Amino acid sequence: MSKINVDLIKEIENRADSKIIQKIAIEILNQISNDSSDEHLKNVIKRRVDIAVREEEK
Numbered sequence: 001m002s003k004i005n006v007d008l009i010k011e012i013e014n015r016a017d018s019k020i021i022q023k024i025a026i027e028i029l030n031q032i033s034n035d036s037s038d039e040h041l042k043n044v045i046k047r048r049v050d051i052a053v054r055e056e057e058k
């Protein structure tokens with residue numbers, strides 16, 4: 001993992017109030033780092049948001 005990603009993850013963890021938001025942001029960062037396609041990124045974001053919404057509704 002690059003130094004930039006490590007720094008960004010630390011920043012996300014420090015600033016995001018919600019653990020769910022932290023998880024989503026870190027997962028998106030990891031996908032971007034892996035040079036994922038735009039379509040794949042959209043699917044990852046939609047899936048993670050759907051999961052987060054379901055968890056919050058419980």
